[in-house]
Amino acid sequence: MKLRLGLPKGSLQEATFQLFKQAGFELTVRSRSYFPTINDPELEVVLMRAQEIPRYVNDGVLDAGLSGLDWIMENEADVVEVADLIYAKNTSNPIRLVIAVANDSDIKTVADLKGKRIATELVRVTEKYLKSNGVDAYVEYSYGATEVKVPHLVDAIADITETGSSIKANNLRIIATVLQSTTKLHANRNAWKDPWKKEKLQNLSVLLQGALRARSKVGLKMNVPGDKLANILEVLPAMKQPTISQLVQSDWVAVETILEEIQVRDLIPALKRGGAQDIIEYPLSKVIP
Known part of the structure; x- marks a missing residue:
């Protein structure tokens, strides 16, 4: 099968x-x-x-x-x-379906779209959104290059944006978010x-x-003197609790944890000052809670 x-x-x-x-x-x-x-x-x-x-x-x-x-x-x-x-x-990040108009357009809100022409690839979604806001407008299907159609061909567009940079680059202004999509x-x-x-x-x-x-997490390993462990654990984040194991014939311990990658930059110097040695950061393929 x-x-x-x-x-x-x-x-x-x-x-x-x-x-x-x-x-x-x-x-x-x-x-x-x-x-x-x-x-x-x-x-x-x-x-x-x-x-x-x-x-x-x-x-x-x-x-x-x-x-x-x-x-x-x-x-x-x-x-x-x-x-x-x-x-x-x-x-x-999630993407957004937004309604955008020219920067110098008189259209300020969704209500101002009444009787206007809107181009989009998502005709049904856009029509439902406008109807829910009590707006009667003409929504047409766009076969591409949607952003360049304002203001010469249409009054507004409903288009997908990930960062908003393309909207700004085409001198457009967002007036509403229709939906957030993943x-x-x-x-x-x-x-x-x-x-x-x-x-x-x-x-x-x-x-x-x-x-x-x-993708947002990394693993962190280090060796810590036993008398410094309490200090290290005070600053060390973990998904639940760090893993601690005794080194053979030593008063040192090995400490391992999983944490957000964004935390590591500031954390490693603090761990070093706290007495940690042999600090290793490594990437992860999967995290299954």
Whole structure:
């Protein structure tokens, strides 16, 4: 038996392949191919546009897939959310669907969009948002280059942004956030009812989430004199408690902990001053709580 999995081709492809590699899955794809090989005989992978994946999962053509919440909503797909995977093309932050206008536009709020023309790839999501705010506007599908259409072709756009830098670079101003979206591992409802496929997806979820969790953390090892241990433990963070083991025929101990990488820069000098020696920092592949 195999689980047929849809992965996003395009802007999110490289980040997805890197995540799978960290989780233990080697994906290889030839140029112009849509069917990567993977070092798991129980997985069959298909590459396609993230916009289409929820529809094929909904229809049962795919057992499961990775795509953003925005595209699940746009396709009105009735799927099972297996895992929330917070990663994007360039960062580990959620992306946003925002409404933006030209910097010098008279449009200041969503209410000002009444009767205006808006371009977007997410037509249904945008229309629902406007309707919920009591705004009647014309929403048209954009086939690309959405940001350059303001103000010459449309009055506003609803577009995905990760950092907001592209919006600013095109002299646009955000007036509202329609939704915040993250990548979702989602499954077809019938596939989720199959015990084998459900377990396979749950296992995949554990590994992918563990890989993401590890990205912000590192391991730290050190040797500490026994009479300095209390001082070290006062400043040393840990996921639960540090691991402490006695060195052979010595009054020294080895201390090991997992912590946020951002803490290490200031922590290591403090540990050194506190008496720690042989300090080693090392990266992590997965963190499974």
